[in-house]
Every structure is written in C-alpha cells, then in structure tokens.
Amino acid sequence: MSTKQFLFSGFGGQGILFAGKFLAYKGLIEDKQVSWLPSYGPEMRGGTASCSVIVSDEPVGSPIVSNPDMLIAMNLPSLDKYENAVVPGGVIFADSTLIERKVNRDDVTVYYIPATRLASENGTPTLANMIIIGKVLKVLGDFEENAVRAALGKVISAKHADMLEVNLKAMQLGADYE
Amino acid sequence: MADKVLMKGNEAIAEAAIIAGCRHYFGYPITPQTEVAAYMAKKMPKIGGCFLQAESEIAAINMVYGVSSTGKRVMTSSSSPGISLKGEGLSYLAGSDLPALVVNVQRGGPGLGGIQPSQSDYFQATRGGGHGDYHMIVLAPASVQEMAELTVKGFDLADKYRMTSMILADGTMGQMMEPVSLDFDIKPQPEKPWATTGTKMEREHNIVNSLSLVPEELEMLNMKRYDRYKIVEENETMYEEYMVDDADIVIAAFGIAARVSKNAVNEARKQGIKVGLIRPITLWPFPKAPFEKAAEHAKAFISVELSMGQMIEDVKLATNCKRPVTLCNRVGGMIPSPEQVLKAIIDVNNGGVK
Structure with missing residues (x-):
C-alpha cells in the first residue's frame, strides 16, 4: 500500500469522527503518514458529519479526500452524496440498516453491513461505527488484535478504559459478518 | 525523539505556546479556532497560567497589550471577523513596540462571511492589519507540525524584534489532525529591560505608550522601526x-x-x-x-x-x-x-x- 484515502460519512452522533480518528491512530502507530480532517459545518447531533482520513507511506499532500479509495457510508444522504466520488475499483461500506437501496455502480466493490441492527442486538447501539470499521480492517487484511488494541488505547480515554473490550467486540462482530 | 501524537492544528498551537512559556491567553470564541481557547481553558489553570475569556475581541487584544507591557509572553487567537476587531490593538502594539503572538485561523469573508477555510486576510496580515506604518511577522503553517513549530518560533521572533508575530492559518489547518512531535529546543526568553515591572526605586520609570505628539520625534520612531524591519527582512525569511x-x-x-x-x-x-x-x-x-x-x-x-x-x-x-x-x-x-x-x-x- 502506498496511499489509501478514506471518507467516513453519516449522521452527527454516529461516531464518524471517532471511527476516522481510530484509523488515523492505527496508521500512526504503524509508522505511516496520516491526516484526519473533519467537516466542521454548523453541525449537531442528527446533522451530517464526515471526515477525510489518509494513510500513506509518503508525506500526505492535500488532506482533503475528494475521491476516496474507501467510502464508509452510514446513512442514505451520505451514499447519495459520495457514491459517484469513489474511485473506480474502490470499495463502499454501507450500513444497510439505514440504507435500503443498493449501490448503483458496478465498478466498485460493495459491502452491505447492517451495522446499526448488529450494534443494537449486541447491546451497544452506539457502536455501529466500530462494527463497520471492523469490516474495513478485515477487507484490508489488517485486523490484527494487538494492533487494534493499541490503536483503541489511543482513542479511548483512560477514564473509559472499560470501553476498550466493548469496542473490540463490536469490531470483531463487523469483521466476522458475511 | 519523543513520541508523536495526533493533534488538531488548533490544539498544537495551544500546547506549543505553553511549551514556549506563554502563561497568559485572552480570547473570545469563534469558529474555526475555538479549540485554541478550549485547550487553554483546560490547561492554564493547572499550570498556574491565566486563561481569560474576554467580553470581546477588542478587550482581549488590549489585555494582551497589558501583559506584554510587563514583559511576559502572551497571546490571543481568533478568526477573520475577530481579527478585524483586534485591528486597533495590533496597531497600538506596533506603536508601542510590544511583542505578542496573535493567531488568525481564517474563514471566508468579508463581513461575518462563513466558517469554512479561507486565505483572504493575506492583505490584512501582511500590510499590518491596523492603521499606521507597521508590519507584523506573518507565519503561514502548512501542517500541524508547523502550527506548533511556528508558534514557538513566533514567540522567539516577537521577543527578539519587539513585534507582533501572527500565525496566519486557515480552517483546514486548525481543524485537521496530523502526527505532531512537541519535542522543541526551547531557548531562554530574552531580557526585557523595557518592561514595566516596577522600579523598586532603583531605576527610571519605563513607559509603554504609542502616543507621540511631536512630529519630528514620531517620524524618527517610524524610521527606527523600519530599520528594524529591514533586519527582519534580511534575516528571518522562510520558505x-x-x-x-x-x-x-x-x-x-x-x-x-x-x-x-x-x-x-x-x-x-x-x-x-x-x-x-x-x-x-x-x-x-x-x-x-x-x-x-x-x-x-x-x-x-x-x-x-x-x-x-x-x-x-x-x-x-x-x-x-x-x-x-x-x-x-x-x-x-x-x-x-x-x-x-x-x-x-x-x-x-x-x-x-x-
């Protein structure tokens, strides 16, 4: 891998920025060059939120991801907005609990994960984001428990250390989902 | 080398300022630079520093003037419309030859404009920002690492030349996170024999003022200031x-x-x-x-x-x-x-x- 560009998008409150931050930290721990750029409009819970994450072997130029290699769409407006921006041959991860339609393109790989439903059934309704991230890492061939733990340790504050296992379990759910 | 951490550009500025010895921050919230103030609000009380949310941008820049007069490192931060409000204070700082660090995380204008990134305060920053003949040292970071490094550098230059250093960033630089190393070589702060620290009845009064009613004297002050600017131009250019x-x-x-x-x-x-x-x-x-x-x-x-x-x-x-x-x-x-x-x-x- 030389450079991977990710775009995370969904409702405010779905943990879009957190998921992006996790991925950026994982890159940092693995000695990659990384950047994380949130949208920062007048947003609030229920509004739209997105963030650009770049993980690269080389210094990151523009931190703005306009054409992602991987799109993580956690609601329908996000898929509508960014579906056509994904590079040909790219990958789309869609939360199929909240997105009822199918992706219209045939030049990208699509993973439909009912993340919101899985999160709810797991008793962790706020962790749909981490379920999808689990799948992202699995697809990247990058789901290695120690590395994942290390990165989680960076984004979960010491005060909430008990959440680490919970997040890890959610990610495992996503990784195992077929 | 110390471990790198992921930080927002705004946070990197705040932490670097603290590392550089700044213990006084005055500001007023405005997107997209609010994290600078938020970071200072959290940190300053723990290290014996002063964070104060002023009643306005104008008040904040004048508090900067006050603390700078005493020789302490001091800063304020804002975004475009707030920097316009500080314009008068920037001119007074220059007229009094006071060092300060001012951060502008630019957003689209003119007027209240929007909150998304912009670089349209270039004229304002490079031509002084307020009235009168003067310059600020204007530093333009292009990474979170530089947000931190140029903050430290900005304090050093401000003290060295008794000028305001302005960090001219934009909403992207303020909001983005990148790995940053905060392992700086911190130089000792220079002596400031001009500072108003009390005479202890042992020396003449130091007076910090920008009023000068005798044209011949004011002309000379301007000329001398520009001699100093010439030295800055010769020695401090970076690209x-x-x-x-x-x-x-x-x-x-x-x-x-x-x-x-x-x-x-x-x-x-x-x-x-x-x-x-x-x-x-x-x-x-x-x-x-x-x-x-x-x-x-x-x-x-x-x-x-x-x-x-x-x-x-x-x-x-x-x-x-x-x-x-x-x-x-x-x-x-x-x-x-x-x-x-x-x-x-x-x-x-x-x-x-x-």
Missing part, C-alpha cells in the same frame, strides 16, 4: 522549495493551498511538465529571493490562493513582473482541488492563459 530548480512553471502557494498544489505538481511531473512550487512560510517578510531566482528560468508563475488574488501581488513584485503570473483560486470557504491546479498548470504549459 520551502519543491522541484523548482529545473521548473518551467512555478507555483506560489502557502498553507492548505500549498498542500493541494503539491499533489498537482507531482501529477504534472508524471505527465512530463516541469513544474515546481515555492511555499512562503513567512508571508511578511515575503521571500523575494527564491522568486527572483526562479524568474531566471521559469516561463510563468501561478499563484494558488483561497482568495480573489492577494499574494499574487507580492509574487509580481518579487519577480518584477518579468514573467506572467496567473491566478488559480477558490473563495468563500471553497478549496481548490488538485485537479483544478493541475488544469491551471496544463493551461499555462500550453500557453493558453495570457
């Missing part, structure tokens, strides 16, 4: 050159525009176009020398800006208009894409733009 040596086309861009332009330069090089980038790190003093040198071999320049074309004037001045300079821009909170910059390069390369 980065990227693939300029053999370039037919040279891009001028700072901050986020330089990041975007670098992508375009790499792509154009793949297509066989000889293009390079000069990234001014100090916007005042403007790095004239690399532009003069590049004008000897480059056929054309492109100024990439998030404004209607402000730095382009300095590029034309630096090159004495020897070569054509075209503008590639977006405004109002929009950011040029690498594709847009690449197209501008290809157009210029084809001679399509006059």
Whole structure:
C-alpha cells in the first residue's frame, strides 16, 4: 500500500469522527503518514458529519479526500452524496440498516453491513461505527488484535478504559459478518 | 525523539505556546479556532497560567497589550471577523513596540462571511492589519507540525524584534489532525529591560505608550522601526522549495493551498511538465529571493490562493513582473482541488492563459 484515502460519512452522533480518528491512530502507530480532517459545518447531533482520513507511506499532500479509495457510508444522504466520488475499483461500506437501496455502480466493490441492527442486538447501539470499521480492517487484511488494541488505547480515554473490550467486540462482530 | 501524537492544528498551537512559556491567553470564541481557547481553558489553570475569556475581541487584544507591557509572553487567537476587531490593538502594539503572538485561523469573508477555510486576510496580515506604518511577522503553517513549530518560533521572533508575530492559518489547518512531535529546543526568553515591572526605586520609570505628539520625534520612531524591519527582512525569511530548480512553471502557494498544489505538481511531473512550487512560510517578510531566482528560468508563475488574488501581488513584485503570473483560486470557504491546479498548470504549459 502506498496511499489509501478514506471518507467516513453519516449522521452527527454516529461516531464518524471517532471511527476516522481510530484509523488515523492505527496508521500512526504503524509508522505511516496520516491526516484526519473533519467537516466542521454548523453541525449537531442528527446533522451530517464526515471526515477525510489518509494513510500513506509518503508525506500526505492535500488532506482533503475528494475521491476516496474507501467510502464508509452510514446513512442514505451520505451514499447519495459520495457514491459517484469513489474511485473506480474502490470499495463502499454501507450500513444497510439505514440504507435500503443498493449501490448503483458496478465498478466498485460493495459491502452491505447492517451495522446499526448488529450494534443494537449486541447491546451497544452506539457502536455501529466500530462494527463497520471492523469490516474495513478485515477487507484490508489488517485486523490484527494487538494492533487494534493499541490503536483503541489511543482513542479511548483512560477514564473509559472499560470501553476498550466493548469496542473490540463490536469490531470483531463487523469483521466476522458475511 | 519523543513520541508523536495526533493533534488538531488548533490544539498544537495551544500546547506549543505553553511549551514556549506563554502563561497568559485572552480570547473570545469563534469558529474555526475555538479549540485554541478550549485547550487553554483546560490547561492554564493547572499550570498556574491565566486563561481569560474576554467580553470581546477588542478587550482581549488590549489585555494582551497589558501583559506584554510587563514583559511576559502572551497571546490571543481568533478568526477573520475577530481579527478585524483586534485591528486597533495590533496597531497600538506596533506603536508601542510590544511583542505578542496573535493567531488568525481564517474563514471566508468579508463581513461575518462563513466558517469554512479561507486565505483572504493575506492583505490584512501582511500590510499590518491596523492603521499606521507597521508590519507584523506573518507565519503561514502548512501542517500541524508547523502550527506548533511556528508558534514557538513566533514567540522567539516577537521577543527578539519587539513585534507582533501572527500565525496566519486557515480552517483546514486548525481543524485537521496530523502526527505532531512537541519535542522543541526551547531557548531562554530574552531580557526585557523595557518592561514595566516596577522600579523598586532603583531605576527610571519605563513607559509603554504609542502616543507621540511631536512630529519630528514620531517620524524618527517610524524610521527606527523600519530599520528594524529591514533586519527582519534580511534575516528571518522562510520558505520551502519543491522541484523548482529545473521548473518551467512555478507555483506560489502557502498553507492548505500549498498542500493541494503539491499533489498537482507531482501529477504534472508524471505527465512530463516541469513544474515546481515555492511555499512562503513567512508571508511578511515575503521571500523575494527564491522568486527572483526562479524568474531566471521559469516561463510563468501561478499563484494558488483561497482568495480573489492577494499574494499574487507580492509574487509580481518579487519577480518584477518579468514573467506572467496567473491566478488559480477558490473563495468563500471553497478549496481548490488538485485537479483544478493541475488544469491551471496544463493551461499555462500550453500557453493558453495570457
């Protein structure tokens, strides 16, 4: 891998920025060059939120991801907005609990994960984001428990250390989902 | 080297300021720089510093004036409309030869404008910002690491030359996270024999003031100040050159525009176009020398800006208009894409733009 560009998008409150931050930290721990750029409009819970994450072997130029290699769409407006921006041959991860339609393109790989439903059934309704991230890492061939733990340790504050296992379990759910 | 951490640009500025010995922060919240104040609010009380949310931007800059008069390192931060409000105070700081660090995380204007990134306060920053003949040292970071490094550098330069250093960033630089190392070599702060620290009945009074009613004296003060500016111009210019040596086309861009332009330069090089980038790190003093040198071999320049074309004037001045300079821009909170910059390069390369 030389450079991977990710775009995370969904409702405010779905943990879009957190998921992006996790991925950026994982890159940092693995000695990659990384950047994380949130949208920062007048947003609030229920509004739209997105963030650009770049993980690269080389210094990151523009931190703005306009054409992602991987799109993580956690609601329908996000898929509508960014579906056509994904590079040909790219990958789309869609939360199929909240997105009822199918992706219209045939030049990208699509993973439909009912993340919101899985999160709810797991008793962790706020962790749909981490379920999808689990799948992202699995697809990247990058789901290695120690590395994942290390990165989680960076984004979960010491005060909430008990959440680490919970997040890890959610990610495992996503990784195992077929 | 210490471990790198992920930080937002705004947070990196705040932490670097604390490391540089700043213990006084005055501000008033405004997007997209609020994290600077939030970080200071959290940290300052724990280290015996002072965080104060002023009643307005004008109050904040005058608090900066007060603390600076006592010789302590002090800063304020804001975004474009708030910096306009501070304009009077910036002029008074200059008129009193007081050091200070002022951060402008720019957003689209004019007026209240929007909250998305912009570089349209270039004129305001490089030409002083308030009334009267004066300059600020204007530093333009293009990464979170530089947000931190230039903050430390800004305090050093401010103290050394008794000037305001301004960090001229934008919403992207403030909001983005990148790995940053905060392992700085901190120089001891210089003595400030002019500071108003109490005479203890042992010396003459120090007076900090910008009022001077005798024209002959005020003229002399201005002349002396500009002698000092000349030394700054000779010694403190900073810039980065990227693939300029053999370039037919040279891009001028700072901050986020330089990041975007670098992508375009790499792509154009793949297509066989000889293009390079000069990234001014100090916007005042403007790095004239690399532009003069590049004008000897480059056929054309492109100024990439998030404004209607402000730095382009300095590029034309630096090159004495020897070569054509075209503008590639977006405004109002929009950011040029690498594709847009690449197209501008290809157009210029084809001679399509006059």
